Amino acid sequence: xxxxxxxxxxxxxxxxxxxxxxxxxxxxxxxxxxxxxxxxxxxxxxxxxxxxxxxxxxxxxxxxxxxxxxxxxxxxxxxxxxxxxxxxxxxxxxxxxxxxxxxxxxxxxxxxxxxxxxxxxxxxxxxxxxxxxxxxxxxxxxxxxxxxxxxxxxxxxxxxxxxxxxxxxxxxxx
Numbered sequence: 001x002x003x004x005x006x007x008x009x010x011x012x013x014x015x016x017x018x019x020x021x022x023x024x025x026x027x028x029x030x031x032x033x034x035x036x037x038x039x040x041x042x043x044x045x046x047x048x049x050x051x052x053x054x055x056x057x058x059x060x061x062x063x064x065x066x067x068x069x070x071x072x073x074x075x076x077x078x079x080x081x082x083x084x085x086x087x088x089x090x091x092x093x094x095x096x097x098x099x100x101x102x103x104x105x106x107x108x109x110x111x112x113x114x115x116x117x118x119x120x121x122x123x124x125x126x127x128x129x130x131x132x133x134x135x136x137x138x139x140x141x142x143x144x145x146x147x148x149x150x151x152x153x154x155x156x157x158x159x160x161x162x163x164x165x166x167x168x169x170x171x172x173x174x
Contacts, residue, residue, distance in 0.1 A: 059165040062137045066147075066161040069134035070172040073098065073147055074159045076129035077121075078174060087151050088124045095150045097162065098133060101143035109148050109162040119149065136163035 029037075081087055090096070096119035097105040105118035122133050122142075136146035139162075146163040152173075161170035 056166070063161075063164055063166065063168055063170060065137050066164055066170050067172065069136075070147060070159040070161055070170065072130065072134055073121075073125075073149065074157060074172050074174055076125045077149070077157055077159075079129050080125060081157075087155075087157065088119075088121060090119050091149060091151050091157070093150055093153060095148050095160065097144055097146070097148045099142065099144040105144060107144070107146070107148070107162050109160045118144065121149075136161065139163040 077088065077091075094117075095109065096117055097107055097109075098121050099105060099118045100120050100122065101118045126132060133142070133145055134147065135141065139146045146161065148160040148162055149157065150160075151157050156173055158171055158173045164170040
């Protein structure tokens with residue numbers, strides 16, 4: 001190599017072998033270069049996974065769906081109230097899980113709020129107000145949707161999501 005084309009290596013002559021300074025004689029990457037590249041790619045992937053946290057992102061997405069579904073249930077109940085001038089039969093100030101089950105509806109909806117029984121709104125709200133009763137994305141079934149509803153003393157209707165993740169208490173009130 002001509003002296004005018006050589007790079008200065010700051011007193012570390014072995015660095016020439018690691019860098020691409022004498023690529024005319026080598027046709028491929030060295031094992032050290034390949035290992036270093038895989039290590040850097042692995043570090044970038046682990047940093048991205050740590051920052052993105054896919055489990056948390058998925059839980060937040062499911063909670064967003066729960067809020068949307070609770071809003072859908074509340075809108076259907078409000079439309080029923082407008083058409084019939086009263087809340088659906090069985091809806092009172094007691095928190096009840098929406099579902100068809102006769103037993104097993106005593107869920108702990110969220111901190112300090114438990115349910116007492118199920119309230120089957122399917123025959124009342126479907127198909128006129130809803131195509132199907134929304135269910136929790138993970139736990140919900142037709143027997144227990146993991147959404148609960150009650151009518152407060154001031155005639156406001158509240159829909160609770162009993163399956164919320166990340167310790168969130170999801171309610172919709174109108």
